[in-house]
Amino acid sequence: MAWILDEYSKFHGHSLAVMTRKPIDLGGYLGREATTRRGVIYATESLLAEYGKSINNLTFAIQGFGNVGSWAARLIHERGGKVIAVSGITRAVKNPNGIVIPTLLNHKEAMGSLKTF
Known part of the structure; x- marks a missing residue:
């Protein structure tokens, strides 16, 4: 750069x-490692606020589960949003009832990918 x-x-x-x-x-x-991932959430919250909504109780799908996408999923989960699908380079995961994001993150960290989740 x-x-x-x-x-x-x-x-x-x-x-x-x-x-x-x-x-x-x-x-x-x-703090540049956190800027993009937090920026995605701040932008999402700002857009939703214009429509009188918040992340809480909304449903999300996330394309990409690297540095930005995995953190976006974590922050959405922490704010009460329901993530029902994520896709990574090796696999897409979905659960219409919601994915337990901390479990998925732990799996990715232990295995290196979503491939066996």
Whole structure:
């Protein structure tokens, strides 16, 4: 990302605000590992609030179960949302009654994927 920032700066002038995931010494954010995953939830909460709703008691499906998707599932679960489907690179998992996200996360951590869940 530092290289991309440098290339951008050559054409448009130096601007730290233009690029995310920069190294800390180039204006990067100390909490950057959490920003995308939390940003997904904040954006979802903001959109739902415009319609008078919240994550609590709503149903979700999540495509991608890597760093962002797995954390989104965890945060949705913690806020009372029901995750009924997730897909990862090796497998999709569904349960119309809701997936117990902590159990799925533990399985993924122990096995390295959703493949055998």
